[in-house]
Amino acid sequence: MTQTYSRLRAGLGALAHKPYIWGVLGIVALLIVNVTRDPGYLQISVNPANGYLAGNLLDILRESAPIVMISVGMCLVVATSGIDLSVGSVMAVSGAVAMEFLQAASAPQSTMSAAMALLLALTVSSLLGLVNGVLVAYVRLQPFITTLITMLAGRGLAKVITGGQNTSASSDGLAWIANGRVLGFPVVVIIAIALALLIGYLVRRSALGMMIEAIGINETASRMAGIKPHGLLITVYLLSGLLAGVAGVFSTATVMTVDVSNTGYLLELDAILAVVIGGTALSGGKFSLGGAVVGALLITTLDKTVVFLGVPSAATPAFKAVVIIVICLAQSSRVRALFRDRRGPVRMKERVA
Amino acid sequence: MTAAEPIVEMHDISISFPGVKALDGVDFRMFPGEVHTLMGENGAGKSTLIKALTGVYQIDSGSIVVGGQRRQFQGTGDAQEAGVATVYQEVNLCPNLTIGENVMLGREVRGRVGISWKATHRAAAAALARLGLADLDPTRPLGSLSLAVQQLVAITRGTVFEPTVLVLDEPTSSLDANEVEQLFGVIRGLRDRGVAILFVSHFLDQVYEISDRITILRNGQFQGEHLTAELDRSTLISTMIGKDLATLRSLDAQRAQREHEEGARPVVRARGLGRAGGITPTDLELQPGEVVGVAGLLGSGRTELARLLYGADRADRGTVEIDGRPVTLTSPAVGLRHGLAYSTENRRDEGIIADLSVRENIILAIQAQRGWLRPVPRKEQDRLAERYITTLNIRPADADRPIKNLSGGNQQKVLLGRWLATNPDVLILDEPTRGIDVGAKAEIQEHVLELAGEGMALVFISSELEEVVRLSERILVLKDREKIAEIENGADVTAETIVATIAGHDQNAEVVA
Numbered sequence: 001m002t003q004t005y006s007r008l009r010a011g012l013g014a015l016a017h018k019p020y021i022w023g024v025l026g027i028v029a030l031l032i033v034n035v036t037r038d039p040g041y042l043q044i045s046v047n048p049a050n051g052y053l054a055g056n057l058l059d060i061l062r063e064s065a066p067i068v069m070i071s072v073g074m075c076l077v078v079a080t081s082g083i084d085l086s087v088g089s090v091m092a093v094s095g096a097v098a099m100e101f102l103q104a105a106s107a108p109q110s111t112m113s114a115a116m117a118l119l120l121a122l123t124v125s126s127l128l129g130l131v132n133g134v135l136v137a138y139v140r141l142q143p144f145i146t147t148l149i150t151m152l153a154g155r156g157l158a159k160v161i162t163g164g165q166n167t168s169a170s171s172d173g174l175a176w177i178a179n180g181r182v183l184g185f186p187v188v189v190i191i192a193i194a195l196a197l198l199i200g201y202l203v204r205r206s207a208l209g210m211m212i213e214a215i216g217i218n219e220t221a222s223r224m225a226g227i228k229p230h231g232l233l234i235t236v237y238l239l240s241g242l243l244a245g246v247a248g249v250f251s252t253a254t255v256m257t258v259d260v261s262n263t264g265y266l267l268e269l270d271a272i273l274a275v276v277i278g279g280t281a282l283s284g285g286k287f288s289l290g291g292a293v294v295g296a297l298l299i300t301t302l303d304k305t306v307v308f309l310g311v312p313s314a315a316t317p318a319f320k321a322v323v324i325i326v327i328c329l330a331q332s333s334r335v336r337a338l339f340r341d342r343r344g345p346v347r348m349k350e351r352v353a
Numbered sequence: 354m355t356a357a358e359p360i361v362e363m364h365d366i367s368i369s370f371p372g373v374k375a376l377d378g379v380d381f382r383m384f385p386g387e388v389h390t391l392m393g394e395n396g397a398g399k400s401t402l403i404k405a406l407t408g409v410y411q412i413d414s415g416s417i418v419v420g421g422q423r424r425q426f427q428g429t430g431d432a433q434e435a436g437v438a439t440v441y442q443e444v445n446l447c448p449n450l451t452i453g454e455n456v457m458l459g460r461e462v463r464g465r466v467g468i469s470w471k472a473t474h475r476a477a478a479a480a481l482a483r484l485g486l487a488d489l490d491p492t493r494p495l496g497s498l499s500l501a502v503q504q505l506v507a508i509t510r511g512t513v514f515e516p517t518v519l520v521l522d523e524p525t526s527s528l529d530a531n532e533v534e535q536l537f538g539v540i541r542g543l544r545d546r547g548v549a550i551l552f553v554s555h556f557l558d559q560v561y562e563i564s565d566r567i568t569i570l571r572n573g574q575f576q577g578e579h580l581t582a583e584l585d586r587s588t589l590i591s592t593m594i595g596k597d598l599a600t601l602r603s604l605d606a607q608r609a610q611r612e613h614e615e616g617a618r619p620v621v622r623a624r625g626l627g628r629a630g631g632i633t634p635t636d637l638e639l640q641p642g643e644v645v646g647v648a649g650l651l652g653s654g655r656t657e658l659a660r661l662l663y664g665a666d667r668a669d670r671g672t673v674e675i676d677g678r679p680v681t682l683t684s685p686a687v688g689l690r691h692g693l694a695y696s697t698e699n700r701r702d703e704g705i706i707a708d709l710s711v712r713e714n715i716i717l718a719i720q721a722q723r724g725w726l727r728p729v730p731r732k733e734q735d736r737l738a739e740r741y742i743t744t745l746n747i748r749p750a751d752a753d754r755p756i757k758n759l760s761g762g763n764q765q766k767v768l769l770g771r772w773l774a775t776n777p778d779v780l781i782l783d784e785p786t787r788g789i790d791v792g793a794k795a796e797i798q799e800h801v802l803e804l805a806g807e808g809m810a811l812v813f814i815s816s817e818l819e820e821v822v823r824l825s826e827r828i829l830v831l832k833d834r835e836k837i838a839e840i841e842n843g844a845d846v847t848a849e850t851i852v853a854t855i856a857g858h859d860q861n862a863e864v865v866a
Contacts, residue, residue: 207720207728210713214706224665224703225771226689226721285708 019279020291022330023298026277026323030298030305037309046184053184056304064300065192066091066247068293070267071274072196073240075292076203078275080236081216081284082136082143087244087271089154090128091264094121094248096158099258102169114173122245128154129241133234151268158260168257178253188250195246199239200289209287212236216284270299277327298327358421360385360517360549361406361437366415368401370758373749375401378415379575381568383518383549388540390552390560390581392593393570394762394790399553402570403520406551407439408432420517438516440507440524446495448503453477453491456510480513481506484539501532505539512543519543520551523788525559537563555790557586569593590791618677620778620810621693623662626671631657634671635836637829639779639810644801646825646842647814648851654834655814656698659781662812663695664688675778689722692778696768696785698814700761704768707757711747712738714756715770722775741770746796762793769800780804781812786820798824818848830854 015021034041034056044055070087077084098121105113128150135146180187203209214222215229223229244264252258276282277298278291302323306316329335361383368376376398383389391399404410406417408426417424419435426432429439446455453474454461462472477491486505495503504524511519521540525533540563544550554560560567560581567584569576569592576592619638627634632654639645647655660666662673664682673680675691682688688695697703706714715738716729723729729737738752745766747759756767765785772780782801786794801824805811815821821828822842830838830851838854840846 205728207723207725210709210717210720211725214709214713214717217706217708218702220703221706222717222721224685224695224697225706225718226686226775227717228684228686228721232725 018291019288019331020277020294022327023277023279023291023294025330026298026327027294027301030301030323034305034308041308050181051184052181056308058186058189060297060300060304061189062186063304064297065188066250066264067267067270067274067296067300068192068196069243069247069250070240070271071278071292071296072199072289073243074268074271075275075278075280075287075289076199076212076236077143077240078272078280078282079212079216079284079287080233081219082233082236083147083272083282084129084132084237084240084244085144085147085268086128086132086150086154087240087247088264088267089151089158090125090241090244091248091251091267092158092258092260093128093154093161094125094245095252095258095263096161096167096260097121097124098174098249099167099169099252099256100161102171102174103167108169108171109173111173114171117171117174118177118249121249122242125245125248126238126242129238129244130234132241133237136237137230137233155260158258158263162258162260164260166257166259170256171253174249174253175256178250191246192250195243196289196293199243203289208232208235213285213287216287271296273324274299277324277331279331358385359383360420362416362418363402363406364416364418366402366405366417367413368405368410369413373573375573376405376412377573379570379573380578381406381575382578383551384566385517385549386544386547387565388544388550388552388563389566389568390554390564391568391570392560392589393576394593394792397570397593397790398573399570400522401573403439403522403551403553406432406518407437407520433514433516436517437520438511438514438518439520439522440504440511441522446503446507446510448494448496450495451492452481452489452495452498452506455495455506456480456491456513458510460513476513477509480509483542484509484512485542486539499532501528501535504528504532505536508536508539512548516548518549518551522553523555524552525554525556533559555788557589557791561586593791619674620676621662622674622677624672624674626658626661626668626673628657628661628666628669631661631666631834632831633835635829637662639812641778641810642805642808643827644805644811644813644825646821646828647812647831648818648821648828648855649831650816650855653831655831656783657834658831659695659783659812659814662688663693663781665695686721689718689775689777692776693781694718694772694775694777694779695781696765696772696783698784698787700764700768705756705764708755710753711742711756711759711767712752714767715741715752715774718771718775737770737774741767741773745770745800762789765789765797766793769797773804777809779810779812781814783814784816785813786815786817794820818851822846822848822851 015024031042041056044053044057046052047054070091074084074087098117101117101120102108102113107113132147132150135141136143176187177191178188182190211222211227211232214227215232219229248264252263274295275292277295278288278293280287280291302320306319311319359382361381363379363381366376366379366381367374379398379402381402391402393399401410405412408429408431411426417426419437424431424435447458450458456477457473461468462476463469464472474491478487481487481489481491484505486509489502495506498506508521508524524536528536540550540552552564564581566578567581567589568578569589571593620641621637621639623635623637625634625636635658647658649655657666661668664684664687667683673682680691682691685695706717712734716734720729735752741747742750742752747763747766747770756764759767769785785797798820801811801813813821813824826842828840828842828846828851829836830840832855840850840854
């Protein structure tokens with residue numbers, strides 16, 4: 001018992017030193033606010049009819065899945081001191097490809113069609129990521145400009161694919177990904193967690209993470225040490241495109257409709273925020289995938305909270321901005337130093353007393 | 354010798370950083386009208402002590418008295434108010450502003466409506482004249498001046514508010530002999546007007562020429578204060594590095610002993626290697642176990658040659674053979690694969706990965722060769738880091754500390770470790786001893802000879818000709834991006850020989866022209 005407790009304490013101690021501790025505290029604070037409004041907010045119930053787990057927490061997790069995906073990709077791109085503005089548009093392209101394929105497919109309900117739609121959507125998304133990577137690595141265009149172009153072109157491409165329509169389709173396979181359950185737990189959440197863990201494992205167990213950090217910190221020195229930045233940059237942008245594709249499938253399959261104007265709209269900004277909240281500097285270098293996931297969860301929790309509290313939709317962006325700026329301030333070492341100085345003498349007094 | 358009352362008295366100063374005690378009970382004092390030099394290896398605590406005096410760091414314990422008053426500096430502003438002015442190693446000026454604007458920046462003279470530029474420039478001219486720089490026109494843009502004169506302008510800027518204490522942190526590191534003389538003229542002028550000057554330099558000759566008093570630090574501890582006239586050089590050096598000079602002297606003995614078979618197959622043979630705008634076609638052969646020096650002034654094409662040889666730049670003419678096989682060096686990665694390694698002269702921009710740890714910096718080149726899919730196992734990483742920290746005497750001996758927190762000399766050693774870890778056949782060292790102290794310098798020189806003894810071929814590039822002569826068996830002399838001579842080293846070859854070669858070539862060139 002005491003052992004468990006001390007281990008828990010050690011775990012919490014390590015967490016307190018993570019750069020994303022303020023994101024975690026932010027989530028906790030938002031949940032507390034919600035609980036004071038409705039004491040049953042955190043309750044998770046089991047639907048006796050089908051064994052599905054239900055509750056606000058699960059809704060938050062489900063809704064966060066697409067943002068978690070693009071945040072993980074964004075985090076790697078940002079670590080190379082780049083940025084990927086195209087992820088939102090790539091989500092729309094991915095959704096458009098999947099929906100168009102299914103609508104035209106002869107047997108849209110078959111698992112085969114679903115798999116083909118998924119594969120096609122992810123391939124196209126990866127290709128868009130590859131284009132970003134090649135332009136950044138070989139042509140040496142600024143990542144901001146490059147991905148701004150693919151962001152605009154991507155949204156256009158999505159509209160071309162669907163002929164400007166918001167294509168709908170039906171497919172049990174894709175619907176299962178978005179809405180299905182395994183042991184009562186949402187499939188989409190399981191996939192998102194698995195992919196995030198897989199990429200985290202891949203990045204940290206291989207030398208990819210260190211080499212990404214190296215080129216993010218000092219590309220010239222990394223090249224002189226024999227690192228070939230081209231391959232790394234392409235890998236990172238391609239991965240970001242692929243994950244945006246997954247996110248696109250997640251968010252279109254929920255309603256089995258792609259909204260070419262709104263699917264993934266402005267989500268690249270949420271992803272950037274998630275990365276920053278997670279403690280990765282936009283200047284590149286040291287990064288934290290775990291932090292990016294925390295950031296993504298925070299943003300979804302915030303979105304949910306705003307709705308739950310009934311903040312007028314016109315005021316929603318401002319409310320979001322306030323919460324995020326508070327977290328960024330809490331993270332800033334300057335602000336923290338300021339508070340430490342203030343706190344110092346007070347503590348002394350306490351000790352004397 | 355001068356007024357007995359010190360203007361600065363720092364007593365029992367201690368400063369700690371996480372994990373390191375940077376200063377441990379150090380005493381330091383300065384007298385008006387005296388040049389006081391602070392000596393010590395990299396990491397001895399010189400910069401930390403200076404930053405304590407200039408208010409950049411706050412001291413953990415001890416006392417600072419300036420002008421008879423006990424001070425607690427909360428920032429650089431407080432130190433300036435107490436009369437302490439500082440000129441840092443890198444020139445911190447704005448090249449796009451005029452000389453006068455730079456001198457008076459933040460202290461512009463106000464007129465009735467805003468700044469009076471006329472009066473400001475007049476004040477700047479007066480400040481320049483006080484330092485004997487009356488011939489500088491304050492309305493000229495600073496960027497048009499040489500680095501040396503910019504340095505003088507930086508000092509002028511420091512003296513505008515008539516400080517009683519002037520701190521000069523390595524002001525001579527990028528100056529040539531004449532420029533140093535000019536700078537010393539200015540320093541003597543200030544000294545004679547009663548300013549106390551704190552001087553830091555790695556060049557012993559300069560220290561002996563300019564300073565009246567020397568304080569020595571080692572590992573953050575005070576080692577003694579001496580009048581320059583009463584301290585001989587060998588005592589100074591051995592106090593600084595904490596060991597006797599036998600190691601230094603044995604280098605020369607080692608050089609005489611080295612021999613290797615003649616006519617061995619060269620490990621590298623470059624023919625007509627050149628690049629437009631870089632260096633004219635040059636031949637170079639390297640035997641295993643040989644140290645080839647490259648001498649020449651800054652901008653003579655030394656670095657350009659090294660970069661071509663490594664593959665950092667692509668040659669547009671000529672061929673390179675490694676072990677008899679022709680190779681095309683298109684990138685550093687290719688160079689490394691062929692057993693080449695190049696330690697850059699530009700440690701900060703092309704060498705270290707500042708935020709990564711010492712361990713990661715050491716394994717980076719091997720890791721790059723293996724590709725990201727085959728990570729160096731953690732055990733192997735620890736072993737390599739441990740090995741080079743020990744053999745190269747890297748301090749602090751902490752593999753997980755970010756390299757940016759190490760001193761310049763220790764960063765250089767980490768980089769040396771990075772290249773040695775790749776087990777190269779050829780190691781090109783470009784200014785490996787620049788900006789590092791005597792002790793680390795001797796250690797690196799020692800390693801160069803040791804590696805050659807183990808059969809590695811080394812190219813040694815340095816601005817310090819004595820060093821090149823001491824270590825190399827052959828010396829390539831470059832001038833104006835061209836190889837002008839290849840000298841077999843011998844007892845009769847000295848730094849003067851090389852200087853004469855460079856100078857002599859000049860005269861020939863004139864005759865030809």
